[in-house]
Amino acid sequence: MSISIxxxxxxxxxxxxxxxSASPWRGRGRMTPPASTGSPPPDNxxxxxxxxxxxxxxxxxxxxxxxxxxxxxxxxxxxxxxxxDSAEAQDVMHDAFVTIWEKATTFExxxxxxxxxxxxxxxxxxxxxxxxxxxxxxxxxxxxxxxxGYAEVATESTGSESxxxxxxxxxxxxxxxxxxxxxxxxxxxxxxxxxxxxEIARKLSEPLGTVKARIRRxxxxxxxxxxxxx
Amino acid sequence: xxxxxxxxxxxxxxxxxxxxAERTQFEQALARDPAxxxxxxxxxxxxxxxxxxxxxxxxxxxxxxxxxxxxxxxEKNDPAPDNVIRPAPAVFRLSRMIPWAAAAALVVCSxxxxxxYLAVRVEAxxxxxxxxxxxxxLQSSQQQLxxxxxxxxRRAENAQQQIATAGTQLETTRALVAERDRLLAEARTQTAERDRLIAEARTQxxxxxxxxxxxxxRIDIFTGAAEEIGRKLGEAQQQVARLTFELKSQGDLxxxxxxxxxxxxKNSPQALAVAVWDPGKQEGVLKVEKLPALxxxxxxxxxxxxxxxxxxVDGGVFTVDPKTGEARRKFKAKQPVGAVNAFAVTLExxxxxxxxxxxxxxxxx
Numbered sequence: 256m257s258i259s260i261x262x263x264x265x266x267x268x269x270x271x272x273x274x275x276s277a278s279p280w281r282g283r284g285r286m287t288p289p290a291s292t293g294s295p296p297p298d299n300x301x302x303x304x305x306x307x308x309x310x311x312x313x314x315x316x317x318x319x320x321x322x323x324x325x326x327x328x329x330x331x332x333x334x335x336x337x338x339x340d341s342a343e344a345q346d347v348m349h350d351a352f353v354t355i356w357e358k359a360t361t362f363e364x365x366x367x368x369x370x371x372x373x374x375x376x377x378x379x380x381x382x383x384x385x386x387x388x389x390x391x392x393x394x395x396x397x398x399x400x401x402x403x404g405y406a407e408v409a410t411e412s413t414g415s416e417s418x419x420x421x422x423x424x425x426x427x428x429x430x431x432x433x434x435x436x437x438x439x440x441x442x443x444x445x446x447x448x449x450x451x452x453x454e455i456a457r458k459l460s461e462p463l464g465t466v467k468a469r470i471r472r473x474x475x476x477x478x479x480x481x482x483x484x485x
Numbered sequence: 486x487x488x489x490x491x492x493x494x495x496x497x498x499x500x501x502x503x504x505x506a507e508r509t510q511f512e513q514a515l516a517r518d519p520a521x522x523x524x525x526x527x528x529x530x531x532x533x534x535x536x537x538x539x540x541x542x543x544x545x546x547x548x549x550x551x552x553x554x555x556x557x558x559x560e561k562n563d564p565a566p567d568n569v570i571r572p573a574p575a576v577f578r579l580s581r582m583i584p585w586a587a588a589a590a591l592v593v594c595s596x597x598x599x600x601x602y603l604a605v606r607v608e609a610x611x612x613x614x615x616x617x618x619x620x621x622x623l624q625s626s627q628q629q630l631x632x633x634x635x636x637x638x639r640r641a642e643n644a645q646q647q648i649a650t651a652g653t654q655l656e657t658t659r660a661l662v663a664e665r666d667r668l669l670a671e672a673r674t675q676t677a678e679r680d681r682l683i684a685e686a687r688t689q690x691x692x693x694x695x696x697x698x699x700x701x702x703r704i705d706i707f708t709g710a711a712e713e714i715g716r717k718l719g720e721a722q723q724q725v726a727r728l729t730f731e732l733k734s735q736g737d738l739x740x741x742x743x744x745x746x747x748x749x750x751k752n753s754p755q756a757l758a759v760a761v762w763d764p765g766k767q768e769g770v771l772k773v774e775k776l777p778a779l780x781x782x783x784x785x786x787x788x789x790x791x792x793x794x795x796x797x798v799d800g801g802v803f804t805v806d807p808k809t810g811e812a813r814r815k816f817k818a819k820q821p822v823g824a825v826n827a828f829a830v831t832l833e834x835x836x837x838x839x840x841x842x843x844x845x846x847x848x849x850x
Binding site: 316319320323327328329330331332333335336341344345348349352353356357366367368370371374375377378379421423424427428431442443445446447451452467468470471474475477478481 | 489492493496497499500501502504526527528529530531532533534535536537538539540541542543544545548549551552553555556559
């Protein structure tokens with residue numbers, strides 16, 4: 256499976272600070288116990304991640320190193336796919352992990368997985384950089400929108416993935432592969448392309464309502480598929 | 486129960502796709518609805534899993550060192566958050582702690598003063614950094630505003646140019662439309678004229694067809710009449726020929742001179758002859774019966790009496806059958822005969838004579 260990821264049009268993203276202020280982990284103090292949300296208990300991997308995050312919040316550098324080893328591969332891959340620049344992707348990774356160290360105390364287990372939080376931090380920074388890059392490119396190119404290139408989305412696990420995350424990656428890719436092509440395309444554009452709803456609709460030449468419905472159905476089906484995995 | 490609309494908004498929110506008023510309204514609803522909050526959280530986890538679609542990239546070893554060095558630097562500036570739970574110090578007996586307590590108090594005071602000094606220095610350092618950050622942010626904002634101003638100006642210039650181009654194109658288009666309208670009107674006029682001519686031609690054609698039909702009928706009638714006339718003419722010609730023939734025949738017969746010659750012989754009173762003369766042909770036919778047989782040196786000779794001559798005209802000699810005394814012969818006059826008064830037969834020497842010398846045998850008028 257492969258998709259093409261467009262560049263990020265102008266004015267797409269909220270500021271990083273705005274994104275983070277909207278995150279469910281803001282302003283919770285250090286290590287509040289998990290809130291009851293009615294959702295199923297996290298699996299072993301999420302539990303291990305949560306425990307590591309708790310230890311990081313207590314200043315445990317060993318746990319921090321472990322968390323880095325677990326997350327850095329997929330996070331750097333996602334950052335690189337969004338930015339298409341390895342050096343910038345590493346800068347984003349650096350900033351995100353420093354933020355994890357600083358803000359670990361605000362993480363709440365019941366407000367989502369540690370991996371999800373880390374993904375949000377990396378993605379927001381990557382998209383923000385793309386936006387700033389596009390600002391410069393637009394100025395130079397006389398505000399002509401142009402694609403900066405395309406990247407391939409992986410369908411198979413790579414040898415560089417850790418064994419544990421490799422299982423997750425395989426499960427996610429298998430679940431995404433079961434989605435209808437139009438739902439998959441909309442989700443990929445929304446996640447990696449960082450486009451607005453209207454821009455996704457224009458990119459796909461579909462009505463806005465259709466794109467919204469595809470994102471909703473795709474995400475719900477993906478959640479259902481991932482919940483059913485062994 | 487979350488309706489489809491809020492479920493859709495939750496999915497969009499999980500992917501950070503909500504903006505403006507839509508986002509504000511949804512976040513207000515989200516704050517009131519724990520079930521919606523749970524849905525958003527689960528969908529955020531799900532959307533975060535999409536990161537696994539990217540091929541994992543092994544980070545370079547230097548990156549981890551760089552991250553750890555950065556948090557080391559942070560730790561030096563902010564060694565321990567106030568609310569971090571640290572291991573509790575060991576408890577000693579008070580009596581043994583008094584001298585140490587004094588020393589410790591001194592150390593604590595020194596440490597406190599030192600830490601305050603460091604804290605003030607760190608705060609000043611942080612303030613300088615914040616000031617620098619603010620300046621950078623301001624500079625970035627100014628650059629961004631300048632960039633947006635330049636972009637907006639260029640867009641406006643492009644828009645004006647496009648409007649001018651569109652105006653020119655509009656004028657050209659209007660002229661073309663007017664020219665086409667004129668051509669269309671001309672074409673319509675020509676079409677109407679042609680329609681009128683076609684209608685006239687059709688009318689004439691209809692009239693001609695009707696006239697041709699009438700003429701055809703007349704031709705048929707005339708043809709029949711001509712055939713009848715021809716037939717009647719043929720019949721009339723046949724009748725004329727027949728009548729002509731009849732008239733001619735009647736004329737010929739009328740002109741013929743038919744004379745019966747009686748015997749002048751005492752020894753052959755039964756002798757008889759009939760002479761028929763055709764004045765047109767200047768010839769005739771003689772038939773005799775019961776004439777006496779001739780001697781070898783004798784011939785009967787026919788004479789034609791025409792008043793225009795002093796002597797009878799020689800009609801030639803003939804003989805008869807010695808047994809029956811009959812003869813039939815055609816004869817011609819030696820001279821042209823105008824009118825026939827009588828025929829006569831004489832007995833003459835063999836071969837005949839120019840002027841009658843012998844006795845008359847037969848005579849008729």
